Amino acid sequence: MVEKSIWMQQVAADPGHSHWYVERFRAKARAGEDLTGEARLVDAMAPRGARILDAGCGPGRLGGYLAKVGHHVVGVDVDPVLIDAAKQDYPGPDWLVGDLAELDLPARGVTERFDVIVSAGNVVTFLAPSTRVQVLARLRAHLAVDGRVVIGFGANRDYEFTEFLADATEAGFVPDLLLSTWDARPFTDDSDFMVAVLRPS
Known part of the structure; x- marks a missing residue:
């Protein structure tokens, strides 16, 4: 298991946590805050009409933007x-639990x-530590031969950058x-944040 x-x-400790998170980003959107910076970088890297996996998509802000611009x-x-929330706020992509x-x-x-897999919003730091390499390996298995994975997360979240890069290597990636x-x-x-662009080794 x-x-x-x-x-x-x-979520188990606080059943309202997910609803709070959804409303937090809806409030940011209403306030006109920039919620798509990560998606713009991915869009710049991707061919037009690319196949993109938003891994750990949350309430859909990145995948929703990427679909809107034609991916x-x-x-x-x-x-x-x-x-x-993603289905409600950003219809179009295939949103899956x-x-x-x-x-x-x-x-x-x-x-x-x-073609591109993106995992933003500190997703990798919310993984169970015992599954980190396994998750990276599953992402690699879903990546096109010439595809790239883009993962971003902050420091001081119990996942050192060097440990992440070692895990990525074990899962079959090299940093581009x-x-x-x-x-x-x-x-x-x-740096107190890392955005790692990885390709299959």
Whole structure:
């Protein structure tokens, strides 16, 4: 049995947590805040009409933007409340409830591999630590031969950048590019955020 993610442990401890998270981003949208910076970077990397997997899609802000600009998007999240919000707020992509550690989209009728897989919003830090390599390996299995995975997360979240890169190597990736922000600033030893662009090794 796969260990429950940190996110779902939080939901179990506070059943209102997911609803709070959805409303937080709806409020940001109403206030006119920029919620698509991560998606703009992915859009710039992707060919037109790309197949994109939003892994840990939450309430759909990134996948929704990417679909709006013409990509074919599948979003997966372990939290059904977040998937329901994505379906409501961003119709168009295929929004699916699923655990990234057990990701098997061909079994659900999604047979093509993805040109780009994005995992933003600190998703990797909410994974159960015992499943991190397994999740990365499942992402690699769903990636096109010349595809790339883009993962962003902050420091001081119990997942060191060096440990993540070692896990990515174990899962069959090599880094193409390391950034410190979603607006493409270079990564340095002092960076408190990492955006890792990975390709299959």
